[in-house]
């Protein structure tokens with residue numbers, strides 16, 4: 001099951017349980033503080049230890065985890081081609097199935113494309129692209145929403161129809177077979193995803209729907225809908241929420 005992180009600086013982590021309950025808040029520090037607009041976790045170098053990426057609207061900084069909540073070296077690179085600066089959303093997932101997570105960046109109002117970069121030869125230089133939909137208020141999500149072992153991408157539009165659209169990945173940066181499901185309109189909500197009940201299928205939730213820090217999430221039924229096991233839990237309305245499966 002996945003964990004939730006509330007990041008300002010320090011990072012606060014809560015562990016998930018199979019019942020979808022999050023407990024045991026712990027905090028650890030990144031070496032520097034950032035005015036991050038978005039953040040995401042993943043294992044980008046494939047050593048089994050979670051790493052952390054922050055985005056300030058122009059630049060991504062990736063800190064590589066050393067275990068026990070400590071971070072070692074970092075890689076920093078500009079990432080704003082085809083984006084309106086400051087409006088990109090970070091994602092992570094293993095989109096090519098090689099066991100290492102890629103970094104993703106979605107441009108809601110630039111060109112409506114998802115960009116993906118793998119960590120190879122000590123840099124995040126080569127880029128793959130998948131263009132989908134241009135919409136200022138869309139929130140990008142990612143995970144394995146149909147449980148086939150391949151990473152998928154999704155868009156949730158909280159203040160229009162309130163639908164979640166998912167395209168299913170093939171491990172080659174192609175995403176097809178779009179599904180749509182109604183979740184609900186939550187005008188100011190931050191969207192998040194993760195496998196919160198540990199069944200191998202990615203679930204979905206919203207935070208701060210009423211600007212109060214409340215989290216609501218629903219378990220995936222594996223065909224693009226999120227209808228089961230609604231849970232409600234309070235935290236804080238501050239910080240950036242990040243999910244991941246971290247040792």
Ligand SMILES: [Ca+2]
Pocket residue numbers: 042043044045046047048049050051064065
């Ligand atoms: Ca790592």
Ligand SMILES: [Ca+2]
Pocket residue numbers: 093094095096097098099100101102118
């Ligand atoms: Ca990969």
Ligand SMILES: [Ca+2]
Pocket residue numbers: 143144145146147148149150151152168169
């Ligand atoms: Ca999938």
Ligand SMILES: [Ca+2]
Pocket residue numbers: 194195196197198199200201202203219220
């Ligand atoms: Ca699940």
